[in-house]
Each structure stands twice: as structure tokens, then as C-alpha cells.
Amino acid sequence: MALFRKKSERETTLQMAPMIDCVFLLLIFFMVSSVMKNEPSFTVTLPDSETKHEFPRKKYNLFIGQNDELAIDDRTHDLYSMERWLSANQERISTLIIKADRYAKHGRVIDVMERAKLILDKEEGQEIALMVSEEQL
Amino acid sequence: MNDKKTMRSRKKKPQEMDMAPMIDCVFLLLIFFMVSTTFAPMPGIRVQLPPPGKPNPNKPKGLIVRIANPEAGQSKGVMVLNDEIIEYDDIYNNLLDQPIEIKSMLIIQSERLVLHEQIIKVIDLAKRAGIEGVGFAVVARE
Numbered sequence: 273m274a275l276f277r278k279k280s281e282r283e284t285t286l287q288m289a290p291m292i293d294c295v296f297l298l299l300i301f302f303m304v305s306s307v308m309k310n311e312p313s314f315t316v317t318l319p320d321s322e323t324k325h326e327f328p329r330k331k332y333n334l335f336i337g338q339n340d341e342l343a344i345d346d347r348t349h350d351l352y353s354m355e356r357w358l359s360a361n362q363e364r365i366s367t368l369i370i371k372a373d374r375y376a377k378h379g380r381v382i383d384v385m386e387r388a389k390l391i392l393d394k395e396e397g398q399e400i401a402l403m404v405s406e407e408q409l
Numbered sequence: 410m411n412d413k414k415t416m417r418s419r420k421k422k423p424q425e426m427d428m429a430p431m432i433d434c435v436f437l438l439l440i441f442f443m444v445s446t447t448f449a450p451m452p453g454i455r456v457q458l459p460p461p462g463k464p465n466p467n468k469p470k471g472l473i474v475r476i477a478n479p480e481a482g483q484s485k486g487v488m489v490l491n492d493e494i495i496e497y498d499d500i501y502n503n504l505l506d507q508p509i510e511i512k513s514m515l516i517i518q519s520e521r522l523v524l525h526e527q528i529i530k531v532i533d534l535a536k537r538a539g540i541e542g543v544g545f546a547v548v549a550r551e
Binding site: 373 | 428435438439445447448452453454455456519523524525526527528529530533536537545547
């Protein structure tokens with residue numbers, strides 16, 4: 273009789289521990305895998321293109337604005353500070369993602385790409401990608 | 410005696426931690442991170458630049474498109490492919506008709522004020538016409 277009562281008492285409390293373990297695991301997964309959006313003060317409208325390649329979302333995007341503004345994530349740069357930043361953080365970049373506005377001048381884009389090319393190491397598979405808009409044409 | 414009893418009951422309480430607020434908090438964080446994560450990749454175009462250093466004395470193999478600065482009041486500059494002025498609507502067909510051996514590479518030589526949109530458009534058309542590599546010509550800096 274005493275044994276029976278004990279059993280029914282146990283069943284009333286829900287076992288929380290496995291659920292909490294699970295939730296923690298999910299939390300850690302999402303925390304590690306999420307990349308926060310980091311955009312500069314100027315707006316960038318990406319150009320349209322029908323052919324597109326897919327690149328994973330990463331930190332350290334390079335933004336080029338309409339009026340020759342330059343930024344890496346939310347920090348504005350000029351060509352020299354960008355060059356310095358790139359050589360300092362070279363090993364953290366696998367693909368340099370350039371988000372240039374559709375009305376950005378080609379000269380500026382070339383300036384940036386050429387400097388990046390000198391710094392990035394092709395042997396290690398570092399490359400440059402120009403982003404296009406996500407809209408389907 | 411009575412005092413002692415209350416002491417004991419008070420002591421017993423903190424032994425089992427109240428988990429509910431922590432779980433609430435963790436759930437909130439979980440939901441925040443789940444909602445804010447995007448796994449969809451970003452679309453883009455891979456580009457090439459000629460290797461840095463001295464310009465190659467041999468003429469690079471491949472097609473060369475030259476784009477001039479847009480005239481005042483116009484958004485697009487004049488384009489030249491193989492010494493012929495070419496219209497935007499004709500690029501695709503023109504590139505498609507090129508012999509296969511020079512179709513491996515398209516080099517874009519463009520002036521500085523050309524809009525980025527126009528360059529992307531040319532790359533897009535070139536890729537659709539079956540050209541794999543698209544590169545840019547750059548002027549050597551001091």
C-alpha cells in the first residue's frame with residue numbers, strides 16, 4: 273500500500289530537466305549560427321541581375337554608397353582605413369562580400385576591389401563577390 | 410521549539426531552486442534568436458581581377474568590352490565590343506555569336522563614372538550568354 277502511494281506521487285511532477293536541456297541546446301545553436309544585421313548609415317540598393325550565385329550570410333560586408341561612401345558593416349571607412357582594416361582582418365574573410373549601390377560609380381568599386389585583391393590570398397580560396405538584389409526578375 | 414520549526418521549514422525551501430523564471434527567460438531568448446536568424450543565402454556574382462603586379466605583355470585572351478562614361482543627362486555610357494559600338498539590347502545576341510574559344514573570358518574596361526548597375530547588367534548578360542569568367546581591367550597604381 274505504501275509503495276503504491278509513492279508511485280502515484282511521483283507521477284504528478286513533470287520532469288522538466290530534459291526539456292530544459294533541449295531548449296538550452298537550441299538556444300546555443302541559434303545564438304552561434306545567427307548573424308546580426310549590421311548596416312551602415314547610408315542606404316544601399318543592390319542592382320538587379322538574373323544570373324546569381326549564392327553566398328552564405330557572413331559578418332564583414334563591404335558597403336559602397338551612391339556618393340562614394342565606404343563602410344565595413346556599420347563603420348564608415350575611407351580607402352586607406354579600409355585597406356588597413358582588410359590587411360588586419362584578412363584571415364577572417366573567406367569571401368569578401370561587396371554590396372555596392374546600383375548608382376555607385378564603377379571607379380569606386382574598382383578601387384575597392386583592386387585593393388582587396390592585393391590583400392586577399394587567392395591560394396587560400398579568398399575571393400570577391402558583388403552582391404545583387406534578392407528580388408526575382 | 411516553535412522557533413526552531415520555522416527555521417527548518419525556511420531552510421528547506423531554497424534547496425529546490427525555482428526554475429520557472431529561468432526557463433521563461435531562456436524561452437524568450439530562444440524565440441528571439443529563432444526569429445532573427447535567416448539561413449537563406451545572399452545572391453551575388455563572383456568576379457575576377459587580373460593578378461596584381463606587372464601587366465601581362467601578351468594580349469589577354471578573351472573578349473573585351475569597353476564602356477565609356479555616360480554623357481550628361483544619360484544614365485548609360487556607350488559600349489564598344491570588338492571596336493564596334495554596341496547597343497544594350499544586342500549584347501546578349503552578340504556575345505552568343507562569338508566563337509567558343511574566346512568565350513571563356515570577358516574583360517570589362519570601364520571608365521570611372523559608369524554606374525555599377527550597368528556593369529552588373531553586362532556581367533549578367535555575359536553569364537547568360539555562356540561566358541564563365543568575367544574580369545575587370547584595372548589601371549596600375551603608383
